[in-house]
């Protein structure tokens with residue numbers, strides 16, 4: 001029997017994807033972040049960016065990038081352990097540790113790499129990872145990469161998680177892993193209960209606060225601060241500069257033993273070139289802005305409450321109670337696509353989120369509010385969404 005040609009196999013897979021309404025395509029838009037974007041030549045309200053504080057267009061950050069590139073060049077030239085460690089990286093790491101109230105911190109090129117680095121270095125064969133069902137894809141990939149035993153607990157069910165930890169190996173490390181704020185549902189993890197369970201079971205608690213940092217807590221320290229918790233040495237926090245902080249880069253903050261272990265063992269850290277000075281400089285400046293401009297965070301939460309209230313008036317059921325991530329469930333993938341299209345026709349951009357990013361049957365629009373928005377935008381968005389939902393029969 002003749003084998004199909006390689007590209008014919010790929011074309012067959014693409015046709016399968018198309019049939020299930022799961023094809024994705026790249027849509028060119030600009031500028032990044034902010035309030036308005038141009039999508040396919042048309043100006044729309046952007047309601048999908050993770051630029052929660054509107055920092056990606058902040059003149060201070062552009063200035064920090066320019067100055068660092070001019071003073072220190074555009075490339076670090078090597079990995080951190082060879083000759084890529086610059087003053088910028090060390091200052092940033094000190095600042096992250098101070099910001100997150102941990103002993104130490106380590107900067108990574110992206111949050112994805114930070115997750116791969118931390119999970120796959122801390123845990124290996126003979127260890128146990130207990131992980132929330134809705135954790136981010138980078139945590140899932142990291143768990144697989146670690147070759148540990150991995151057990152998944154139903155979303156937010158701390159008691160089940162604790163039972164899984166209790167049944168873990170007598171020797172070996174136990175990790176309890178959760179998003180701090182769930183990226184597609186927008187809800188917070190039950191951190192006080194997770195922390196207590198981790199302590200009782202002598203597990204490290206690993207919290208991915210990609211969507212918490214800068215947004216949650218009185219001072220924007222993240223989801224732990226929101227609950228009034230301080231990190232113990234057995235808590236490891238992961239974060240990113242790519243969302244509320246308006247730049248790019250990941251970090252791990254935790255005990256000195258954890259950070260030392262990563263410097264010596266994290267392959268995503270060791271075998272990748274150090275981030276360029278400008279990337280670290282932008283991150284440093286963004287952390288300063290979280291403190292210097294608290295009004296951005298306050299405005300963000302005011303706008304979130306406003307939009308949530310307006311959506312509730314229009315009869316939308318919401319998955320999360322507060323914060324900038326507001327999912328509108330559509331169900332089947334084609335329904336979510338139709339809703340996104342109808343919304344775009346009304347001048348609002350929020351793309352359909354489909355499997356495998358979310359579980360099958362729970363395709364949705366994921367609205368994301370930013371401090372770059374104004375009150376009138378929330379009214380426009382709610383009206384447009386109500387009309388779009390009516391048009392597609394939702």
Ligand SMILES: *Cc1c(COP(=O)(O)O)cnc(C)c1O
Pocket residue numbers: 110111112113115136138179183208210211240241242248249250
């Ligand atoms: C976006 C995201 C990441 C990845 O961060 P990047 O810096 O964009 O690579 C990790 N975890 C969660 C929960 C995220 O939402």
